[in-house]
Amino acid sequence: MTQFVQALVLGVLIGGIYALMASGLTLIFGVLRIVNIAQGAFLILVATFTWWLWRTTGIDPILASAITAPLMFGVGYLLYRLVIRRISDRPASMSVLLTFGLALVIEGVLNVVAGNKFRSATPAYFEQSFRVGDILLPKAQVYGFLAAVVVLGGLYVVLTRTWAGRAIRATSQNPSAAALVGIGATATAALAFALGSASAGVGGAILSVLYPFFPASHYDWISRLLGIVVLGGMGSLPGALTGALVLGLAETLTATYGSLQWSTLVFYLVIMAVLLVRPQGLFGARLREDAA
Amino acid sequence: MSFFRRLGRQHLIALVVLLGLIVYPVINPWQPYPQAVLLAMFLLAIQASSWNIISGYAGYISLGHSMFLGLGSYTAAIIALHTGVNPLWVAPLGGVTAVVVAVLAGSVVLRTRGHAFVIITIALLLSAQIVATNWDSLTNGSDGITLDLPFWSSDFQNIPFYYAFLLLLVLTVLFSAWIARTKFGTGLIAIREDEGKAASIGVNTTIFKILAYAASSFFIGVAGGVYAYYQTFLNPVGAFAILGSVLIVLAALVGGRGTLYGPVIGAFIVSLVNEGATVYGGSSQSRVLIMGLILVLVVLFLPAGLLPTAETVWRRRHPVQVEFTDQAGALSHDTAVVRDRLPVKEPGPVLEVRGVSKRFGGLIAVDGADLTVERGSITALIGPNGSGKTTLFNLVTGALPVDAGTITFDGRRIERLRPWTRGHLGLGRTFQVTRLFKDMTVLQNVVAPQPDGKLRTMFADAVSGAEAARARDLLDVVGLGAFAQQKAGALSYGQQKLVELAQVLMLAPELVLLDEPAGGVNPSLLGRITDVIRELNRDGVTFLVVEHNIPLVLDLCDPVYVFARGKCIASGPPARIREDPLVLDAYLGDDWRADAHA
Numbered sequence: 001m002t003q004f005v006q007a008l009v010l011g012v013l014i015g016g017i018y019a020l021m022a023s024g025l026t027l028i029f030g031v032l033r034i035v036n037i038a039q040g041a042f043l044i045l046v047a048t049f050t051w052w053l054w055r056t057t058g059i060d061p062i063l064a065s066a067i068t069a070p071l072m073f074g075v076g077y078l079l080y081r082l083v084i085r086r087i088s089d090r091p092a093s094m095s096v097l098l099t100f101g102l103a104l105v106i107e108g109v110l111n112v113v114a115g116n117k118f119r120s121a122t123p124a125y126f127e128q129s130f131r132v133g134d135i136l137l138p139k140a141q142v143y144g145f146l147a148a149v150v151v152l153g154g155l156y157v158v159l160t161r162t163w164a165g166r167a168i169r170a171t172s173q174n175p176s177a178a179a180l181v182g183i184g185a186t187a188t189a190a191l192a193f194a195l196g197s198a199s200a201g202v203g204g205a206i207l208s209v210l211y212p213f214f215p216a217s218h219y220d221w222i223s224r225l226l227g228i229v230v231l232g233g234m235g236s237l238p239g240a241l242t243g244a245l246v247l248g249l250a251e252t253l254t255a256t257y258g259s260l261q262w263s264t265l266v267f268y269l270v271i272m273a274v275l276l277v278r279p280q281g282l283f284g285a286r287l288r289e290d291a292a
Numbered sequence: 293m294s295f296f297r298r299l300g301r302q303h304l305i306a307l308v309v310l311l312g313l314i315v316y317p318v319i320n321p322w323q324p325y326p327q328a329v330l331l332a333m334f335l336l337a338i339q340a341s342s343w344n345i346i347s348g349y350a351g352y353i354s355l356g357h358s359m360f361l362g363l364g365s366y367t368a369a370i371i372a373l374h375t376g377v378n379p380l381w382v383a384p385l386g387g388v389t390a391v392v393v394a395v396l397a398g399s400v401v402l403r404t405r406g407h408a409f410v411i412i413t414i415a416l417l418l419s420a421q422i423v424a425t426n427w428d429s430l431t432n433g434s435d436g437i438t439l440d441l442p443f444w445s446s447d448f449q450n451i452p453f454y455y456a457f458l459l460l461l462v463l464t465v466l467f468s469a470w471i472a473r474t475k476f477g478t479g480l481i482a483i484r485e486d487e488g489k490a491a492s493i494g495v496n497t498t499i500f501k502i503l504a505y506a507a508s509s510f511f512i513g514v515a516g517g518v519y520a521y522y523q524t525f526l527n528p529v530g531a532f533a534i535l536g537s538v539l540i541v542l543a544a545l546v547g548g549r550g551t552l553y554g555p556v557i558g559a560f561i562v563s564l565v566n567e568g569a570t571v572y573g574g575s576s577q578s579r580v581l582i583m584g585l586i587l588v589l590v591v592l593f594l595p596a597g598l599l600p601t602a603e604t605v606w607r608r609r610h611p612v613q614v615e616f617t618d619q620a621g622a623l624s625h626d627t628a629v630v631r632d633r634l635p636v637k638e639p640g641p642v643l644e645v646r647g648v649s650k651r652f653g654g655l656i657a658v659d660g661a662d663l664t665v666e667r668g669s670i671t672a673l674i675g676p677n678g679s680g681k682t683t684l685f686n687l688v689t690g691a692l693p694v695d696a697g698t699i700t701f702d703g704r705r706i707e708r709l710r711p712w713t714r715g716h717l718g719l720g721r722t723f724q725v726t727r728l729f730k731d732m733t734v735l736q737n738v739v740a741p742q743p744d745g746k747l748r749t750m751f752a753d754a755v756s757g758a759e760a761a762r763a764r765d766l767l768d769v770v771g772l773g774a775f776a777q778q779k780a781g782a783l784s785y786g787q788q789k790l791v792e793l794a795q796v797l798m799l800a801p802e803l804v805l806l807d808e809p810a811g812g813v814n815p816s817l818l819g820r821i822t823d824v825i826r827e828l829n830r831d832g833v834t835f836l837v838v839e840h841n842i843p844l845v846l847d848l849c850d851p852v853y854v855f856a857r858g859k860c861i862a863s864g865p866p867a868r869i870r871e872d873p874l875v876l877d878a879y880l881g882d883d884w885r886a887d888a889h890a
Binding site: 029035037083086087090091092093094096097098100101102103104105106107108109111112216219220222223226227230234261262264265268271272275276279280 | 347351352353355397400401403404406407408410411412414415416418419422423425426534538541545578579580581582583584585586587588591592595
């Protein structure tokens with residue numbers, strides 16, 4: 001029983017962190033209709049940078065997201081303005097190829113600059129846990145989860161309480177109508193891409209403590225994030241949260257009762273099973289425009 | 293000589309290159325290195341050419357296609373390991389494994405449109421690696437499998453492998469060329485250009501996509517079996533490396549995806565660059581950077597790829613007069629056989645809509661609508677903008693699912709059937725804004741529809757033969773036979789409407805739904821359109837027309853149904869509709885009536 005509760009709690013903690021990582025992907029897809037394959041590479045880029053920052057200055061990796069998030073906001077903004085925007089009028093498949101290319105470039109740069117080896121930031125609390133009754137809560141997971149909740153909460157406030165946020169939601173629901181009421185499509189898209197990248201700024205910082213990583217880890221991460229987003233329904237933020245929790249739980253439960261090696265596979269099997277029953281994902285809606 | 297002229301310039305060049313590659317090991321036999329480089333080029337070309345079927349023709353990008361090479365390798369190697377059979381003889385089974393996996397995964401993720409596919413292709417590649425690493429008893433886990441050395445004398449070096457891969461490459465290209473010629477290939481391009489439209493003209497998009505994915509996997513799987521024997525060793529990390537997929541995507545993109553020879557040309561170039569980067573660029577780490585940069589640059593600055601870009605330049609330098617073919621055919625043309633499938637039926641309702649509803653969130657677009665279309669009639673559906681006419685069309689043709697109510701077509705309940713099945717039953721439609729496949733020729737557009745779900749129809753020749761002849765015939769019916777070889781996007785709007793009508797007629801429809809046939813069409817063409825509708829109606833085709841041009845409706849149609857706020861408020865012969873107060877009210881509102889009576 002304790003083991004089960006332990007697995008549940010760990011699953012929720014990991015699910016919250018997954019939710020943060022996937023939120024950027026789904027935000028970008030919602031507004032730009034682009035599947036950003038480079039989102040995983042963003043995470044690894046930030047994790048590597050955070051690791052370097054922690055090694056050289058001793059700044060706590062998770063707190064370092066206060067630095068990495070604004071940095072990634074800027075990187076995302078420039079990337080959109082200089083590169084992504086050039087293909088905004090091309091078929092969707094081209095954006096997949098472009099962001100795939102960007103992911104490779106980031107991987108290649110990390111390989112050349114930082115070297116192809118496993119890393120992991122190990123601050124003092126790395127192997128400590130909080131104890132609640134019989135249940136152990138690893139401190140790193142708890143801090144990561146808290147950071148994720150704070151950022152997701154902030155994102156929610158930005159999206160619902162600010163003009164910029166309303167512009168993003170309007171554009172994601174109906175781009176042409178949003179343009180008609182004076183919402184600049186390019187500015188909104190740049191903002192969404194920048195926000196999505198900034199969320200990877202936090203996600204990557206958390207990743208650097210929780211998981212060992214190396215430049216090519218981004219394939220593993222992007223397929224996980226994409227799985228979450230497909231499960232929840234592309235472009236739906238509540239969907240991403242639910243998908244992240246479901247998959248976080250599935251993964252931890254498999255790791256607890258099955259074996260660690262197969263837990264990633266269970267992840268993909270859950271996705272396939274959901275797609276079999278509900279092809280548009282849990283929260284995905286079939287829109288009027290789909291039929292036109 | 294005339295044979296070569298008919299063959300075309302591209303095929304001629306390909307033939308010469310092929311001959312050169314066949315004789316190369318004979319004239320330069322003692323050079324293992326260039327042979328190995330050429331061999332790698334063939335292997336990549338096999339993969340890129342296969343990838344092109346699902347991702348080039350059908351437009352569904354696969355980022356994990358090298359998985360099939362690994363699956364083929366493992367299949368052959370595992371059989372060899374456990375039975376002692378030479379892996380070369382069981383290499384075709386590698387192709388079978390690839391096809392089985394493609395069909396299974398495809399039937400899960402290819403049922404819908406959109407992005408799930410690209411995501412699953414990456415996930416599949418990673419999953420395959422996990423399975424190969426952890427299923428020790430079958431695959432030897434991360435230690436990998438070591439195979440026997442080739443059974444032939446070392447004097448032959450790798451020359452047998454050279455010819456094996458060259459043969460597989462030729463087969464792959466021929467296979468791809470054959471697909472492009474069939475209606476299956478035309479259907480795949482239709483899916484790439486506009487999937488919803490493809491479904492409306494009878495293309496079973498799910499089956500087409502799954503078959504395309506399977507077709508794109510077979511030869512890679514076979515090549516994988518041969519490749520395992522060539523390498524004599526395989527392990528999970530090498531067999532399911534994502535860099536292999538990167539090279540495939542890059543090759544097809546550089547050469548020109550969607551073309552026959554583009555992926556092969558691209559594969560030769562990318563393979564050489566890859567070899568150069570390995571020899572001069574140091575580690576495989578920098579290769580990732582180089583390939584990534586090339587991919588970004590190609591997407592940004594050469595999105596069509598080398599071959600199509602070169603073709604465009606060539607065309608500009610050597611302009612060809614547009615051939616207005618088939619003039620004679622058009623002039624000698626009698627009444628076309630539009631419907632030859634069903635015998636003449638008793639009069640009675642062909643379409644019955646009963647209590648059909650559809651809501652989008654809080655908006656009720658169609659609200660318990662009833663409608664009957666009698667066989668042989670030209671029935672009109674009019675109503676103010678936003679009254680739900682087009683949504684009703686979408687419900688009848690299956691582009692949208694109904695929330696409630698029944699739709700009966702020809703005595704058969706159809707509201708739960710897929711769009712293409714309704715097309716096969718004889719239900720066709722045109723769109724308010726024409727949705728032709730703009731990059732296809734007019735003729736290809738008209739050949740594309742699938743009047744039934746049979747495999748024989750699917751793999752019928754689309755370039756010549758009965759289907760193409762019938763398409764030319766229908767183009768003559770709408771008076772556009774002369775434009776058969778033009779790109780559909782180059783035609784005027786009204787002409788496009790006529791082509792779309794010819795396209796629907798290819799389904800041999802019993803009932804055609806026309807969504808604003810007169811919208812945006814100039815008056816002279818309008819006459820042609822109404823003539824065609826009347827002519828077809830005499831031949832037994834029933835029409836349901838949504839139209840805002842009321843004089844045209846009152847002249848052409850009988851009976852007329854009037855829609856307002858999602859349901860039918862009046863129906864009857866045009867003369868009565870013209871006088872109906874309810875109709876005037878719906879169109880012009882209370883103010884007008886108040887003013888009129890004041």
